[in-house]
Amino acid sequence: MAAYFLVKGEQTVKGRITINGAKNSAVALLPAALLTEEKVKIDNLPQITDIDKLLDIMRSLGASVSSPGGRCLCIDGANVDRFAPPGPLVNQLRASYYLMGSLLGRFGRVEIPMPGGCDLGPRPIDQHIKGFTAMGASVEVGHGLVKVNTNGLRGAHIYLDVVSVGATINIMLAAVKAEGRTVIENAAREPEIVDVANFLNAMGAQVRGAGTDIIKIQGVKKLYAVEHSVIPDRIEAGTFMIAAAATGGDVVVEGVIPKHLEPVTAKLKEVGADVELGPDFISVKSRNGLTSCDVKTFPYPGFPTDLQPHMMVLLTKAPGISLVTENVFERRFCHIDELRKMGARITLEGRTAIIEGGRSLSSAPLRAMDLRGGAAFIIAGLMAGGDTIVGNIKYIDRGYERIEERFQEVGVSVQRFEEGEN
Numbered sequence: 001m002a003a004y005f006l007v008k009g010e011q012t013v014k015g016r017i018t019i020n021g022a023k024n025s026a027v028a029l030l031p032a033a034l035l036t037e038e039k040v041k042i043d044n045l046p047q048i049t050d051i052d053k054l055l056d057i058m059r060s061l062g063a064s065v066s067s068p069g070g071r072c073l074c075i076d077g078a079n080v081d082r083f084a085p086p087g088p089l090v091n092q093l094r095a096s097y098y099l100m101g102s103l104l105g106r107f108g109r110v111e112i113p114m115p116g117g118c119d120l121g122p123r124p125i126d127q128h129i130k131g132f133t134a135m136g137a138s139v140e141v142g143h144g145l146v147k148v149n150t151n152g153l154r155g156a157h158i159y160l161d162v163v164s165v166g167a168t169i170n171i172m173l174a175a176v177k178a179e180g181r182t183v184i185e186n187a188a189r190e191p192e193i194v195d196v197a198n199f200l201n202a203m204g205a206q207v208r209g210a211g212t213d214i215i216k217i218q219g220v221k222k223l224y225a226v227e228h229s230v231i232p233d234r235i236e237a238g239t240f241m242i243a244a245a246a247t248g249g250d251v252v253v254e255g256v257i258p259k260h261l262e263p264v265t266a267k268l269k270e271v272g273a274d275v276e277l278g279p280d281f282i283s284v285k286s287r288n289g290l291t292s293c294d295v296k297t298f299p300y301p302g303f304p305t306d307l308q309p310h311m312m313v314l315l316t317k318a319p320g321i322s323l324v325t326e327n328v329f330e331r332r333f334c335h336i337d338e339l340r341k342m343g344a345r346i347t348l349e350g351r352t353a354i355i356e357g358g359r360s361l362s363s364a365p366l367r368a369m370d371l372r373g374g375a376a377f378i379i380a381g382l383m384a385g386g387d388t389i390v391g392n393i394k395y396i397d398r399g400y401e402r403i404e405e406r407f408q409e410v411g412v413s414v415q416r417f418e419e420g421e422n
């Protein structure tokens with residue numbers, strides 16, 4: 001039965017919330033664990049459906065997964081003996097593409113369906129393939145399947161044509177056990193890439209420069225057991241920070257790395273919120289009203305595309321014209337039609353949304369179309385007059401752990417119902 005959220009309107013986000021482990025790190029760390037035959041322990045994993053699905057795929061390849069409790073999982077890849085993950089599972093999540101790099105590193109070959117994930121416009125994997133090919137792999141793409149074969153991977157010099165998180169991590173995974181040195185130029189610099197590099201290095205890999213645009217990897221013969229804790233999720237943190245500013249509230253997000261949130265704190269200050277940083281927390285307090293501003297998404301350290309919908313929702317309240325330009329995913333605008341149903345005045349010109357702010361939103365039945373847009377609808381519902389229903393929440397559950405309970409922690413009413421219940 002399809003579930004939905006009922007969001008009570010005109011509420012204020014207030015309180016403290018401890019941020020979970022980063023989805024985008026976790027979905028790369030788990031496949032990376034298959035690069036060794038030894039046991040790997042990963043802590044601070046978020047409990048989200050993308051992780052459940054990824055673990056199902058890893059089990060289907062022969063990995064055994066046990067839970068010593070809490071948010072910790074032990075992965076034993078000793079018996080992994082398959083290099084062709086099953087299609088129906090792989091199709092359900094984007095991050096399954098990291099199995100390409102990790103299975104290539106482990107077996108020198110992989111057969112995998114084209115990855116699924118949210119529809120944000122075209123999401124090619126040509127840069128991943130370019131990297132594997134440069135390392136000596138032969139890649140065949142056809143009938144929805146990617147087949148990669150090698151006679152042993154060799155280090156290579158790879159210049160990425162576009163800054164891609166997925167390609168950077170995937171090439172890193174394939175390169176750690178390749179023969180010789182790999183250099184990735186024009187690499188993405190996201191904190192999740194640094195987290196994966198730290199994990200690999202703790203296993204015995206030699207990755208240098210993660211977090212800059214040149215990553216150098218000296219291949220090693222073997223990787224070993226490791227224990228690792230996932231970094232905090234900057235997108236979950238940003239969601240609650242924006243929600244507080246948008247609802248005239250006051251929130252402290254705890255257990256974060258404030259540096260990772262610099263582009264978000266800078267924007268929130270620009271719209272008129274009071275933002276204070278501590279060593280591992282950020283407080284966001286809304287002052288009198290909001291100021292319009294322009295937002296341009298870019299790869300890290302630019303403003304994250306994953307918080308673009310949330311920021312757009314906030315800007316519907318800021319008097320004046322705001323421009324939101326999406327530079328990462330060309331069609332990441334499917335939330336606009338739903339926001340218009342709530343009375344938002346937004347027009348789209350190419351990659352730029354023009355928001356005529358200063359209007360109150362009113363409740364409407366909404367359907368989440370993707371993970372982050374869906375979470376932004378909850379913020380819109382909190383701002384609106386009346387109660388808002390957000391349907392299709394399977395998208396939101398992919399990447400936010402029980403988001404309704406998290407919003408309840410900061411004092412607002414967001415309830416989950418199954419269809420027919422209420």
Ligand code: UD1
Binds near residue numbers: 095122125306
């Ligand atoms: C990752 C994140 C996602 C985030 C995005 C951008 C994960 C699991 N997902 O997605 O939450 O929104 O980074 O920060 O970590 N591109 C190509 N060819 C390629 C690869 C990418 O043209 O081979 C393009 C994409 O279409 C897009 C841009 O590069 O326009 C950036 O994509 P990329 O950084 O690869 O995003 P993902 O890794 O899919």
